[in-house]
Amino acid sequence: MKLRYLSFLLIPTFWSCSSSSGSDYVDPYANVKATFGTNIDLDNLANYANQTIPPYITKDNTAGNPITDKGATLGRVLFYDKNLSSNNTISCASCHQQANAFSDTNVASNGVNGTTGRHAMRLINSRFAVENKFFWDERAATLEFQTTQPIQNHIEMGFSGTSGDEGFSGLITKLNQIGYYKELFKFVYGSEEITESKVQLALAQFVRSIQSFDSKYDTGRAQVANDGQAFPNFTAQENQGKQLFLAPPVFDATGNRTGGGVGCAGCHAAPEFDIAPNSGNNGIIGNLGTTGIDITNTRAPSLRDLVKLDGTLNGPLMHTGVITSLQAAIGHYGTINIAPGNTNLDPKLRPNGFGQRLNFNAQEINSLIAFLRTLSGSNVYVDTKWSNPFPN
Structure with a gap:
């Protein structure tokens, strides 16, 4: 009985000492x-x-x-x-x-x-x-x-x-x-x-x-059933740019665009605007800091937040950084020259075996730029x- 009684006393006394004193506590973080x-x-x-x-x-x-x-x-x-x-x-x-x-x-x-x-x-x-x-x-x-x-x-x-x-x-x-x-x-x-x-x-x-997902594009997309509809929060210019972006072009036998849109969505489909998995090289085949060509670049980031809300680019574009404005990016795809040795050029950029000629006018270029700017958020x-x- 005495042993059991002493044990009963000792156990709570031990817990009392350790639990009432903060000296033994170690903060795990x-x-x-x-x-x-x-x-x-x-x-x-x-x-x-x-x-x-x-x-x-x-x-x-x-x-x-x-x-x-x-x-x-x-x-x-x-x-x-x-x-x-x-x-x-x-x-x-x-x-x-x-x-x-x-x-x-x-x-x-x-x-x-x-x-x-x-x-x-x-x-x-x-x-x-x-x-x-x-x-x-x-x-x-x-x-x-x-x-x-x-x-x-x-x-x-x-x-x-x-x-x-x-x-x-x-x-x-x-x-x-x-x-x-x-x-x-x-x-x-x-x-x-x-x-x-x-x-x-x-x-x-x-x-x-x-x-x-807090861009002007997202605000508009939430108000319509699909991307093909005019966005109520867009200007006429932005809606025109969107339609040009989404619609495929019509080409003649030598790769000249004769109608339709400009087909950006063929590689960068809305609403994610990511690169299509089956994409080939986009015609930019340079190397940074060295000679020769590189035709292995077939990935690209989403087109979202290409620019800040003020229109400033978030850095140069493409794997070589050779493109330094939205206008230059559009211009690159407007006239694709098939370089010798580029056996990996995306087929969508060489209709009928010719480098595409989208034949933009100034209004179309400005509309595309206006649309691309709607893809930028702030958060x-x-x-x-x-x-x-x-x-x-």
């Missing part, structure tokens, strides 16, 4: 709080998983990696963290800047060992891409695989395992020594273990969460959930 302050609140996460998507948007390449608030939060940290480069100077956001619709105003972006071989593609609405492959040359079968390839590139972020670089395992070792990553991986995955697969899942969730540039979580 102390490093996250110390590093990010109020920029990341793990008790009140930003809404990544349940953002409003218009009912007319039907494409979704999420597959087996659905967006979660936890996963995208980790992805945001990884996206902006310069520790992911070998010399701590470059992050994903260095080349994909929120202020420029997650692209770069430089033709070639700076990496740890030089400049990139292609212009940084905008990341707007990557989740709603019709084409599931990524990179200009579509070498990544999924967005997940794409996310860690720049990290493993000698020029871009420097964990290539070649040319004296450490491999990706060196990055894993590095991240394991950073306190906030141990806490964040435990928070997201239930384990402190860091793997390339987990990094890919989180980065892809964050990138897929970056969406833009994507300012929403804090896509911003840099590291204090300046």
